[in-house]
Amino acid sequence: xxxxxxxxxxxxxxxxxxxxxxxxxxxxxxxxxxxxxxxxxxxxxxxxxxxxxxxxxxxxxxxxxxxxxxxxxxxxxxxxxxxxxxxxxxxxxxxxxxxxxxxxxxxxxxxxxxxxxxxxxxxxxxxxxxxxxxxxx
Numbered sequence: 001x002x003x004x005x006x007x008x009x010x011x012x013x014x015x016x017x018x019x020x021x022x023x024x025x026x027x028x029x030x031x032x033x034x035x036x037x038x039x040x041x042x043x044x045x046x047x048x049x050x051x052x053x054x055x056x057x058x059x060x061x062x063x064x065x066x067x068x069x070x071x072x073x074x075x076x077x078x079x080x081x082x083x084x085x086x087x088x089x090x091x092x093x094x095x096x097x098x099x100x101x102x103x104x105x106x107x108x109x110x111x112x113x114x115x116x117x118x119x120x121x122x123x124x125x126x127x128x129x130x131x132x133x134x135x136x137x
Contacts, residue, residue, distance in 0.1 A: 001019050001048070001049055001052055003016070003017060003018035003019070003020070003021075004016070004017040004018075004041075004042065004045045005017075005018075006038070006042070008027070008028045008029075010029075011029060011030075011031045011032055011033065012028070012029070012030065012031075012032045012038055013026050013027055013028035013029060013030045013073065013076075014026070014027045014028050015027075015042060017042075017045060017046070017049070019049065019058075019060070020060070022060065022061070022065060022067065022068060024067065024068060024069045024070060025069075025070040025071075025072060026070070026071055026072070026073065026084075027070070027072040027073070028072075028073065028074060029073070029074050029075045029076070030073060030075070030076040030077065030080040031075065031076065031077040031079075031080065032079075032080070035077075035079040035080060035082075035083060038083075039080070039083035039086075039087070042083070042087065043083065043086055043087055043090065046087050046090045046091070047090055050090050050091065050093050050094065053094065053098075054093065054094075054095070061098070061099050061100075062099055063099050065099075066099035066100060066101050067098075067099060067100045067101070068101050068103055069088075069091065069100070069101070069102050069103065070103045070105065071084070071102070071103070071104050071105065071117070072105040072133075073105075073113065074107070074113075076116075081116075084120065085120065085123070085124070088102065088120065088124050088126065089124065091126075092124065092126065101127075101129055102121075102126060102127075102128045102129065103128070103129045103131055104117035104120075104121075104128045104129070104130050104131065105131045105132075105133055106130065106131070106132060106133065107132075107133055107134075107135050108132040108133060108134060108135055109135040110135075114130060114132075117130060118130075
């Protein structure tokens, strides 16, 4: 499947989804003026990707090489929250036992960002791996 790359801008994150390289991340700041314009194509891409996995299987992902979806955000606004939730809901369509990990990065001093990940994990009933980063000064 074709990769999806969206370059970061002042108020939008870097997004890179590359199945062949097992690179799936959203990184930076997410406070776009038009959240629909940014995230609808992303959700459509994820939806197609999940359908492809369900239809054909995906041999590159296994227990030694799970699909790793990384959220590495410094900030996101409430409008982005809904789209992150919708995106992760798409991944819930994967078959039980499919090797899938959500990695939630947070600044070690940013308890709000960690709590946001904990909230997503609970609401979606998905296990997240929480990864602390050194504080930025």
